[in-house]
Amino acid sequence: xxxFRIYIYLKFKYFFLSLIHKNEKNQIKIQNxxxxxxxxxxxxxxxxxxxxxxxxxxxxxxxxxxxxxxILNSYNLAEMVNICKNLNFKIVFxxxxxxxxxxxTDLKKKINKNTLAVxxxxxxxxxxxxxxxxxxxxxxxxxxxxxxxxxxxxxSIAKNKKKVYSGSFGDYxxxxxxxxxxxxxMYGGSVSTNDKFFNDYSSKKLENFNNxxxxxxxxxxxxxxxxxxxxxxxxxxxxxxxxVNWSHKTNNKFFLSLFYPSLxxxxxxxxxxxxxxxxSISKKMILxxxxxxxxxxxxxxxxKNNNLYYERSFKKSKNxxxxxxxxxxxxxxxxxxxxxxxxxxRIKKTLVNHLLSKGIETKAIQYSxxxxxxxxxxxxxxxxxxxxxxxxxxxxxxxxxYIDYIIYNIDNFFKKIN
Numbered sequence: 001x002x003x004f005r006i007y008i009y010l011k012f013k014y015f016f017l018s019l020i021h022k023n024e025k026n027q028i029k030i031q032n033x034x035x036x037x038x039x040x041x042x043x044x045x046x047x048x049x050x051x052x053x054x055x056x057x058x059x060x061x062x063x064x065x066x067x068x069x070x071i072l073n074s075y076n077l078a079e080m081v082n083i084c085k086n087l088n089f090k091i092v093f094x095x096x097x098x099x100x101x102x103x104x105t106d107l108k109k110k111i112n113k114n115t116l117a118v119x120x121x122x123x124x125x126x127x128x129x130x131x132x133x134x135x136x137x138x139x140x141x142x143x144x145x146x147x148x149x150x151x152x153x154x155x156s157i158a159k160n161k162k163k164v165y166s167g168s169f170g171d172y173x174x175x176x177x178x179x180x181x182x183x184x185x186m187y188g189g190s191v192s193t194n195d196k197f198f199n200d201y202s203s204k205k206l207e208n209f210n211n212x213x214x215x216x217x218x219x220x221x222x223x224x225x226x227x228x229x230x231x232x233x234x235x236x237x238x239x240x241x242x243x244v245n246w247s248h249k250t251n252n253k254f255f256l257s258l259f260y261p262s263l264x265x266x267x268x269x270x271x272x273x274x275x276x277x278x279x280s281i282s283k284k285m286i287l288x289x290x291x292x293x294x295x296x297x298x299x300x301x302x303x304k305n306n307n308l309y310y311e312r313s314f315k316k317s318k319n320x321x322x323x324x325x326x327x328x329x330x331x332x333x334x335x336x337x338x339x340x341x342x343x344x345x346r347i348k349k350t351l352v353n354h355l356l357s358k359g360i361e362t363k364a365i366q367y368s369x370x371x372x373x374x375x376x377x378x379x380x381x382x383x384x385x386x387x388x389x390x391x392x393x394x395x396x397x398x399x400x401x402y403i404d405y406i407i408y409n410i411d412n413f414f415k416k417i418n
Contacts, residue, residue, distance in 0.1 A: 002359030003402060004236045005337070006259075007395035008227050009299065010184040010285060015224065018284035026283040030190075033290045034175065037153075038192035039168040042199035045283070047212050047276040049149055049176035049189035054083050054274070055202045056172045056191060060116055060143055061087065067116035071107065074371045075100050075385045076121055078265045080147070081370045086269055089116070093371050099325060100385060101125035104132040111136070117143040122151035122166050123367070124325045124339055127332050130169045137171075146170025152182045153296050156332045166332065171195065177282065179224055182299065182336070183289045185282030186220040187212065210272065212279040223258075233397070237359070245356040248349075248364070260365045267373070299396060304330050306394045306403065310338040313407050321414045337363045337391030340410075345387040351413055352390060358409045363391035 031043040046052040057070075070084045074093035084091055092115075095106035100123055107118065118137050120130060130146075137144040148167035152175060155163040167173045172195070177188035193199065230240045247255035257263040289295070307327060314324050323341040327333045342348055352364045369386045370376070392406055 002237050002241050002361075003233060003393060003397055004231045004240070005361040005363060005393040006180060006227060006231070007397065008180065008184065008224065008231060009182055009295075010179075010224065010289065012228065014285055014288040015221075017288065018281050021284050023284070023287075026280075026287050030283060030287050030290060033287075034190055034192055037165045037167060038173050039165075040173065040192040041194050042196065043190050043192045044199060044202045044206070045278045046189045046191065046206070047209070047278050048178065048187055049147070049174050050079050050083060051274065051276070052174050052189045052191035052202075053080060053145070053147075054087075054270075055205060056143075056145055056174075056198070057083065057087055057089070057117070058205075059198050059201050064116060067114055069112070069114045070117055070119060071102070071110055071115060072119035073100070073102055073121045073123075074369060074376075075123070075367050076370050077149075077262060078368045078370055078373050079262075080119070080121075081374055082265070082267055085267075085374065090114075091370075091374070091376065093376060097129070099124045099126065099129065101129050102133060104129065104136060107133060107136055111140050111142060115140075115142055117145050119145045119147060120170070121147040121367075122149075122154075124333065124335065126328050127156040127164070127166075128328070130166075134169050143172065144170045146173045148173055149176035149181065150336055151334075153300050154332050154334045156329050167192065172198070177286050179220055179227075182296075183286055184224075185286040186217060186224060186279070188278050188282045188286060206277055209275045209277045212276045212282075213273050216273060217279055217281075241356075241359060241361060244361055245353075248353055248356055262365060262368065265368075265373075300331075300334060302396050302398075303336065303394050304334050306398055307333075307335055307338055309400055309403055310392065310394070310407075313403060314340075317407055317411050319411055319414060321418070322410075335391075336394060337366075338394050339366070339389055339391050341385075342388045342390070345384045347417070348387055348390060350417075351410070354413050355406070355409060358405075360406050360409060361393065363393075366391055 027045060034043045068090050069092050070089045071092045071094060081091060092110050094110045095103040097103045120133055134144055146169050151166040154166045158164045173192045175190045177183050177185040179186055230236055308330055311327055321343055325339050352362055355362055366389055369384060
């Protein structure tokens, strides 16, 4: 029994239609749709999410040049920290709570007269946690930047029974449309805000950016086609799972970096490819998917049901060697991959390889412990999360019997080593 962990949401028909479809109003339509999700007045489309983050920071830096500190989550995409470092900001890593989200109590202590912005990354957190931080930032008059790269379409039901979506809480809210995201345009990102001055500022900056590199885009399209073909389950079982298994066992950096693009990260200054506009074909792909509300709802529902089934099943198994994230709001904490936190950080590789031998591919790398990469002191409870977290497959092809199979093999692994 085996299923591809990766699920590429972009359908073949949208990919090919985007190559031939002509519509001059794609950007305006995307902006209007994203504004509805984020409850914002303006949306800027960028070549990648990280470009939008860069634009926010240089805008805020010009607006408040004396403020030099950025507060963000230490368990993060290293590139986000690197952007701050390249702009000569001092990074402040606060304590993390049980959901690996910034502790609101510690945040109050960390904010000072030098704080320019607080960056929250939606990973496993609740709406309640975001609202606490938003309240603190509003009171302190600090800009709140919300990274909503992997929480798109997650929502909570408000008292008036209306949906409140993740990505609607930051003063500046970031989305990603890279190849493996819920809405994929090969590459692409956005910033949504009510700040008209930022909207005008970013639009002028983007006018001077280059067109998206053609070769880089073609490579991503080729990767997409390969991944879509390999997602056919018979091909995956015969061919691809064996490559994944071999790559992990031999620690082959080339192949592992294909499965986990974050492994390609290097501390470096901005290169010319960074300053690129979103590709016109990407806009068409993004628009087709945003307009397909039926698929967005279906994918959300299936992931939610899988997450709840994982949670119930792990609670029944009573495995004391791991911890699961408490799901307080199943619509908001709707994980793309189900997270498990191991209590022993030395057994992750052995467990990953054991599961691969049973045909179970996990997401072995979610984010990185950025305090280690950038040689910041490991203070407070900044534990080695990258060595403790594995994420289990969760998408439209994953069924309950496969989840049972995964949990059985995890429990069996710990019985053998204990």
